[in-house]
Amino acid sequence: MPSPTLIDDAKAITGELVTLRRAIHTEPELGLHTPKTRDKVRMALAHLPLEWREGPSTTGLVATLRGHGGDGRSVLLRGDMDALPMPEETGLDFASVVPGVMHACGHDAHTAMLAGAAELLCKRADSLKGEVRFMFQPGEEGHHGARFMLEDGLLGDGDHPLPDAAFALHVFPNAPHGMIGGRAGPLLAAADQFCITVNGKGGHASIPHETMDPVPVACEIVTALQAMVTRRFSVFDPVVLTVARIESGTTFNVIPDKAEIEGTMRSLSTANRERLKEHIQLVAAGISGAHGLTVDIEIVEGFPVTVCNERAVDFGERVTREIFGEEAFLRLDDPIMGAEDFAYVLEKVPGAMFFLGVSHEGEDWTQCCGIHSTKMMLDESVMPNGSALLAGLAVSFLEHGFD
Ligand SMILES: [Zn+2]
Structure with a gap:
């Protein structure tokens, strides 16, 4: 069972999540090399007891947190770091200062939420029953960043096997505020x-x-x-x-x-x-x-099909309901014909990607500008939920696997 205080702990670091997300949003980077974003992540997490691995093909980072005891499971949590080659028209005071480059797919929030999960889990390191790997990856927008990181052995190689499970979140501004969605089988094309x-x-x-x-x-x-x-x-x-x-x-x-x-x-x-x-x-x-x-x-060739493991989705649904209540999880009837390079990770490791609704509270979410829009915005008050969910998935998986 995830700690009942996970969401409170996450809410307490909202300020840090927002600061990191805005810093990344202001200076978006493209493709496989996102050095400024990488440095911001490393700086934000410098005070934590993490082991870092990176290189050589990308600026991707994997931070490992070793807990104590248990039967030595390991779980991977992933956030992507890259932006899109398009202008920003949000009018936000922290809008992109890089002409023609914008975080319009929420990867700035993904990175900040994953950093938040690292913070929450490090606080619980003494009771963690295994190992958590935080995968900060560039090059999701068509650049095969996840595949390069796999090929570089960052997610596991000879004496460091691949993790036992992997999870990722993707924000959606045109979905109900705070709603978490998922489906077993093909999720993306x-x-x-x-x-x-x-x-x-x-x-x-x-x-x-x-x-x-x-x-x-x-x-x-x-x-x-x-x-x-x-x-x-x-x-x-x-x-x-x-x-x-x-x-x-x-x-x-x-x-x-x-x-x-x-x-x-x-x-x-x-x-x-x-x-x-x-x-x-x-x-x-x-x-x-x-x-x-x-x-x-x-x-x-683009990305393969993103296939979510059935047990991992059932597990994610249970963890979501434990943290956020019965109504928080939505089973998606249909896949989405968009593509996602977390697919490469899910080809090798059982796991799931979940969607997180980030429309503003009370707003008509059907009218929100979706991802890849020049006016795409998200409600930052949902970000602690993302950190809490990622952390909760890790805590529960290390404790009892998908059961
Ligand atoms: Zn995306």
């Missing part, structure tokens, strides 16, 4: 990017039969890809394919040499992720071949 180049032969627009026009072929491919989604994939294991960019030609009377089709494909199972890659090839090559043209297809 695998997301891969594709670019199809239709290779033709250009010429005068008045004599198309002497050219190999890539434009109608590209159009056929776009519609055929949508038919492929509904005809070749089961509705019970859904996929999303969106063509977001079509580009060809320069003017009205010239048939171009090439056409480009670019988009994203999302899936909720590894099998469908592979099938999408196969079928997009079949459709694009088949249609272009029928017209005597060729295609080149480039696929840029």
